Amino acid sequence: MEGVPHSGPRPFGWQEDRITLHPHEAALVRQAISDRIGGKAARAIARDWCELGVSGTRGGRPNAQTVTQIITAPRVCGYRANRGVLMPVPGTTEPVSGQWVPIVTPEQWQAVRATFSLGGPYPRGGSGAPRSTAEKAKPRTIGSGLxxxxxxxxxxxxxxxxxxxxxxxxxxxxxxxxxxxxxxxxxxxxxxxxxxxxxxxxxxxxxxxxxxxxxxxxxxxxxxxxxxxxxxxxxxxxxxxxxxxxxxxxxxxxxxxxxxxxxxxxxxxxxxxxxxxxxxxxxx
Known part of the structure; x- marks a missing residue:
């Protein structure tokens, strides 16, 4: 409730103190959010990051799922959440603000979340967030899986x-x-x-x-x-x-x-x- 950063692996976009922005990674996240709002696919963003030699905070190669989790996490706009759910200030409906420096505004975060449909192939809202619905995305072409x-x-x-x-x-x-x-x-x-x-x-x-x-x-x-x-x-x-x-x-x-x-x-x-x-x- 105090907005203290959580422990565990360093979040992508911030330095080891989990409060100060990582200049290079924060710029990538900011650009990725802008590109996604403009219509770019998460898979294409992940491919761009791979071509730049970017790796995750635990050394993995970026993919569409990790990019989605990073750019839709409430943390990017400064909000505190638990498993993807915003933590409200007691007695209000206002979200708790974290002690870290945000990368984008809450309006930009809401806009990028809106680009991912409910029940899409990747969970949105951060690494601990569940799917918005249990319904799986349906194949759009006849050859998928066949x-x-x-x-x-x-x-x-x-x-x-x-x-x-x-x-x-x-x-x-x-x-x-x-x-x-x-x-x-x-x-x-x-x-x-x-x-x-x-x-x-x-x-x-x-x-x-x-x-x-x-x-x-x-x-x-x-x-x-x-x-x-x-x-x-x-x-x-x-x-x-x-x-x-x-x-x-x-x-x-x-x-x-x-x-x-x-x-x-x-x-x-x-x-x-x-x-x-x-x-x-x-x-x-």
Whole structure:
């Protein structure tokens, strides 16, 4: 209630006394808040910090989550909070002010917090703050979580890491899917989604073909992203993405290799029957 700085790791933006501003870090936080209010993505801010060689107070590389926690923490405008909740002055609704030097004004802090939606992918309000809602952010594209990395590991096996949606750098590819594990495989988001749709309607085997009513609703635009994802999952376990060839701008649909759900069931059934073929396990 006295606004005394907490113990623990040094907060990013302040010196070891947790009261005096760290000139370089405070300037980064101030600029990041201004950029975010102007529409810049937290991931892009984190990438800028990495390129500048910035590291966290415990030596880690900045990412979108840590940037979000830093710039939305009440501490940046001088307010005292407990797990993201402002501490009011007894008998009033005014927040307790800390003894440290603030980086931005309360108005700027409120403005940057407003740029992060409730239930977004990252908690806002500081490192100890819980999510604003238990509801998770819903995927915005049909390929999120359905694509797997096909890059080859050093032992010759496939990576198989999940590929997630990230912001792209061109009008043709406003978003891309990138492997979260090895980071060695990336593919244009719109082209990958087009390949998924092509597989469903042009390359699906007979046992995995969709009913005509489903096809019609998809092509007429009556399906949302969530329903499309459920439709894909009903016939596909996943799709493995082969890395592209550096310097080759041509698009190859064969980079996206489907793994049909019915084929997986048939393979599992064959494995279950294998002991009986060799006279093991008694009579079928």
């Amino acid at each position: 694509l797997r990395c096909g890059a080859e590991r050093s032992d010759g096996t496939e990576c198989r890491g999940a590929m997630s949606r990230q912001k792209g750098r061109s009008k043709r590819s406003p978003y891309v899917y990138t492997c979260r594990s090895c980071r060695r495989c990336s593919i244009s988001g719109p082209l990958a989604d087009e390949a998924l749709e092509r597989l469903l309607f042009s390359a699906a085997p007979v046992h995995a073909s969709l009913p005509e009513s489903v096809r019609r609703r998809w092509r007429d635009g009556d399906m949302g992203v969530e329903e499309k994802r459920r439709t894909i999952r009903s016939v596909l376990t996943c799709c493995v993405v082969r890395p592209g060839v550096k310097g080759n701008p041509s698009w190859d649909h064969a980079r996206v290799r489907p793994e049909w759900r019915s084929a997986a069931r048939a393979e599992a059934s064959a494995v279950d029957r294998e002991p009986f073929r060799h006279g093991v396990g008694g009579s079928p």
